[in-house]
Amino acid sequence: MIDWLVQRQQQPSHRQLLLVSGDRDWCQRQTEYLLTQATSPSLLLSNAVLSFDNNAELNFVTSCQISQYKQQLGTEYALVIYNAFDGLKPSAVYAVEGTIGKSGLLVIMCPDLKEWQHYEAAHSGIAFSYNTEHATSLFISRMKGILFKDMNVAYITPNTAHLPFAYARQNTRHDPLLGVLTSQQEMAFKSVLNNVKYNKSIALITAKRGRGKSTLLGKIAAALAVQREDTVIYITAPHINNAQRAQIEYKYAIANSNLDTANITHHGVKLELAFIAPDQLANLPRTALLIVDEAAAIAPSIVLYACQNFAHVIMATTLAGYEGSGLGFKIRVLPKLQTLTNTLTCVELHSPLRWYNEDSLETVFSLIFAPFVKDTATQSKQVASPADPVLHNTQMELANSYCHQLNKPWLIKNEQILGQVFNLLIQSHYQTTPDDLMRILDASEQHIMVLTNNADINAPSLAISAVAIIVQEGKITFCKNDSLLAGVICSQRRVNGHLVAQNLAMTFCDGWFMAANSWRISRIAVKPELRRLGLGKILLKEIRMSAEQSEVDFLSTSFGLTSELSSFWQSQAFTLLKIGARRDTSSGEHSGIMFMTLTARAYDTFNSYRNVAINDIDYFLNHLLKNSQNINSFLLTQIVIQQRVEPNVLLDEHTASAAIHYLRCSQFIDNKRTFVSAAASIYYQLGKLNIDASTQLYALFMQVHQKNLSKENKQEILSKLKISLTDTLETVDQAL
Secondary structure (H helix, E strand, C coil): CHHHHHHHHHCCECCEEEEEECCHHHHHHHHHHHHHHCCCCEEEECCCCCCCCCCHHHCCEEEECHHHHHHHCCCCEEEEEEEHHHCCCHHHHHHHHCCEEEEEEEEEEECCCCCHHHHHHHCCCCCCCCCCCCCCCHHHHHHHHHHHHCCCCEEECCCCEECCCCECCHHHCCCCCCCCCCHHHHHHHHHHHHHCCCCCEEEEEEECCCCCHHHHHHHHHHHHHHHCCCCCEEEECCCHHHHHHHHHHHHHHHHCCCCCHHHHHHHCCCCCCEECCHHHHHHCCCCCEEEECCHHHCCHHHHHHHHHHCCEEEEEECCCCCCCCHHHHHHHHHHHHHHHCCCEEEEEECCCCCCCCCCHHHHHHHHHHCCCCCCCCCCCCCCCCCCCCCCCCHHHHHHCCEEEECCHHHHCCCHHHHHHHHHHHHHHCCCCCHHHHHHHHHCCCEEEEEEECCCCCCCCCCCEEEEEEEEEEECCCCCCCCHHHHHHHCCCCCCCCCHHHHHHHHHHCCCHHHHCEEEEEEEEEECHHHCCCCHHHHHHHHHHHHHHHCCCCEEEEEEECCHHHHHHHHHCCCEEEEEEEEECCCCCCEEEEEEEECCHHHHHHHHHCHHHHHHHHHHHHHHHCCCCCCHHHHHHHHHHHHHCCCCCCCCCCCCHHHHHHHHHHHHHHCCCCCHHHHHHHHHHHHHHCCHHHHHHHHHHHHHHCCCCCCHHHHHHHHHHHHHHHHHHHHHHHHHC
C-alpha cells in the first residue's frame, strides 16, 4: 500500500476513495499506518475512541464527532478518515468529501464488505423510529453496487487489495496561487465590488463545493477594507471553522496590499477578518459590512435579518443541499432578497479549484448521495431532466394516472426510478438530505407511493408524476404504568420517530395515540409542471383507501403552516389540531398538525379532545401572535381563524377537557412538564377565574412571556407562578 500512496503523489491524481474493510482492530491498525505515512493536515470522523487517538506523533490529525461534521465545512484536508463502524451517516460523508484537496484521499473504515449492509442495519448511522427494525441496509447494498462498478475506487481487506491509480490529465486544471484569482473568480470579484457602490447592496455567490467561494469572499473583504477604510467588516458562518479559508485569504491579501501593515490601524483597516456568530449579529452597528459564508446552513430568519438591517451583505453558499438546506435557501430566502433591494447581484462559479476537472470522487459520490439531482443553482424554471421523461399531455397524464407502492429492493435496482423519486422530493421539500435517501430505503416504517403514467411498473418509459412518503406511527404496546410512556405523556422523554403520535400523546395526556395505528404523510410532491391539476388529490385518495384496508385509525401530517399548504390539506378533509409554539429555525414558520379520522374509535377520541385543542389554538393566537408585527404572523392568524373548528358544546366542561388542563398544570407544578407544554392549560385556568383571583397569576403568566429574560429571572418567575398556580388548582380540585 505504501508504494501506491507514494506513486499517487508523484503525478497529478484525482481524489480517490479507499475502503479499509475487515474486523475493527485490523482496520484500525491499517488506518494508523496510513496516518503515520501522512504529513499533511488530516481529519478523523469517529464517535468511538480509536486505538491510535493518543498517538503523540499524529498531532496533525483533527478528530471530530460525526454529528459535528458541519464544523469542518470550509476547511481543507489531504486525508479524511471516516469510521463506519459507528454507522454510516450519508450527509456527513457527502459533506466531508468536499473538504478533501487535490490528490487527496477519503478512507472509510468499514466491516467486511460482504456483511456491511447487515452490520449497518444493526449499527445505524442515522436514527430510525422506535420499536422498528430492518435486517439489512438497502442503502449500503446500493452504495456497494455503485462503488464496485467504479474502477477508481480502491479497497484493501486482510486477504485482497485493489489499488488503482486515477491520474488526472495535466491540462484539466492549473494550480491557483494563494491570493491569485481565476478568470471566473475575477469576473465575480468585479461584479460584487461594483454592486457595493450603492447605498444598499446584497450579493450572492453560488457554486458547488470546491469552486473557491470562500477564497473569493476573503479577497472581496480585503478589497473593501482597503477601499472603505471607515467601514467595519465582519464574517459570519454556522461555525468559526467555516470562516477559516476566507480569513486566510483576507489576511494574505491585506499583507500584500500597498498599505503599510506596520501602521495599518492608522488607516482603520484590520489585519484580521473578525468572526461573529450568527446569533450575535444584532450587536453589530447597522453600518457594518457583513460577509456570510455557508449561508444555506444558517437559519433563514437570521440571513433575512442581516439582509434587512445591514447596508451591505455579501454571501456565499452552495444550493446543492449538503450545507444544510441549500434548496431551502433558494426557495425561502432568495425570493425575499429580491424584494429587499434593486441591486441584488448573483454570480455563480463553475470550475473546481481544490481538485481537478472530471474528479473521480465527486463523480461517484454524486451518484450515491444525489441521484439525478438537478443543478438548482442556475435553474430559473422547472424543466424536465433528460433522465426524467417529459409528460407531453398533462390532461392525458391526469386521466391515466396509476398508483403503485414501490418495493424497495426493486427500487435500488432501478436507478432511473429512484432518481425520479428523489428529484421530486428535493424540488418540493427543501430540507431533503442524503440522510433522507437512506431513511427512505432502509426504514421499515416508511413506504413510498407514486402516481405513474403506466399500469406496468416495469414499463421502460415509466414516468412518475407524484410521490408520497408515508410513515407508520404508533402500534406500540406498553406495559401498565410504563415509565417510558409516562415520560412521553408529560413531555419529559421522547422516542425516535412517531412524530405526531407522541406529540398528541403529550398534548392530550393520553397513551392511546402511541398505541393507535396511524399513518403520517411525511412528504407529498407533484411534478412542477403538473401541479394544481389534482394529482395530489388523487394520490391522497389512494393513500386513504390503502389506509382503510390496513385498518389505520387516522391519517396525519405535520408541516410549516402557510396559507397555500394549510388550504390544500383542509380541502382534503384534514383538520387543524395543533400549532407549534416556536418557529422552525429552517423554515421560519410555526409547525401545524392536521389529521383525518378513519375509524369510529379515532373519531370519538379526537372529538373528546376537541375543546382542549381549541383552547390551545386560542392561547397560541392570543399570546404568541397577538403582539407580533410580523406579516407572517398576521397571515398565520388568518389561516388559524379560518380553519379553527367550533367547540363541542355537548361536552361536559368539567370532565375530559377540565381534567386534562388540571393534569397538565399539576405536572408543570411537579416539574414533570415544561412551561411551554403547560402554558395553554394555565391560560385555560385564567379564563375560569374571576378578576380578583386571577390578578397575580395573570401578571406572572405574562411576565414569563417577556422576551430577553435572563435564565435566573425566568426561573424566579416560574417558581412564583407555580406557587400561585398551586393555590388556583386547590380551588379547581374542590370543584372537580
